[in-house]
Amino acid sequence: MADEGEGSVAATSGLARRLCALALLAVSGGLLASACADNESSLFVRMRMARTGDCTVTCGADEPFWTEDTVDAAYAGSHSATLLVGNQIVQRGDPDVLRTETSRVHLYEAEVRVDDIEGNAVTEGYVVPVTGMIDPGTSSDAGYNCAEVLLLDGATMDNLRRRAASLGRDVQVVATVVVRGRTLGGQEVETAEWSYPIRVCFACSRCVDVSPATCCVSSASEECEDNDEVVGTCSGQRGPQDCRNLGQTCAAYIESVRRTL
Incomplete structure (x- = not known):
């Protein structure tokens, strides 16, 4: 009877440990689920x-x-x-x-x-x-x-x-x-x-050709010195484009882009 009792106690302890483990797993699973949910608010x-x-x-x-x-x-x-x-x-x-x-x-x-x-x-x-x-x-x-x-x-x-x-x-x-x-x-x-x-x-922004048009390609000559800078806008907004930044006249640039479509 003592042996059976000891065996019974051992079995009960093992069952208790397993139940505790399952409970901890369930709790930890809840905590993990909670942590995942909290991540999107963190x-x-x-x-x-x-x-x-x-x-x-x-x-x-x-x-x-x-x-x-x-x-x-x-x-x-x-x-x-x-x-x-x-x-x-x-x-x-x-x-x-x-x-x-x-x-x-x-x-x-x-x-x-x-x-x-x-x-x-x-x-x-x-x-x-x-x-x-x-x-x-x-x-x-x-x-x-x-x-x-x-x-x-x-x-x-x-x-x-x-x-x-x-x-x-x-x-x-x-x-x-x-x-x-x-x-x-x-x-x-x-x-x-x-x-x-x-x-x-596509091509909805105003593009500015400087004068003479050859200055769009190169501004090195004296006749290009008096051209004003075209004030552009920041990325994320539509605004004027300066042909000198494109290296060609506005029309030539847009046509070159269209050919790639």
């Missing part, structure tokens, strides 16, 4: 920063931002934007116990998908490298930093250039971005999908 894209003045960007939640980009595909081979990314992971560092801060996030890539306004894919999605380090927030305020993300890569722009030239009007698309990062503590985090509208046209 890191987030807030907005597309505006380029102002001399086309520079100032990163910050209170700085100017844009709600739509416009791109002339006749003059652009691709299109990037500066995105403000926020970090809401709580601070972990504590100088009193020599604990380093592990909640800073290093951004390393962005996944981009481009669809038309009806939701049809324009091209296959692609992954591009990004960089940036975001400090943890303080209290209820997130930490912020900017990341330059390629919203329209070369293949996508080629596709949209052909569409816009064929239709003779703007092509409206939506770039959807997921930014990924890694905390200094080794935790992978990513943003929820963030979508941004872009209008793409």
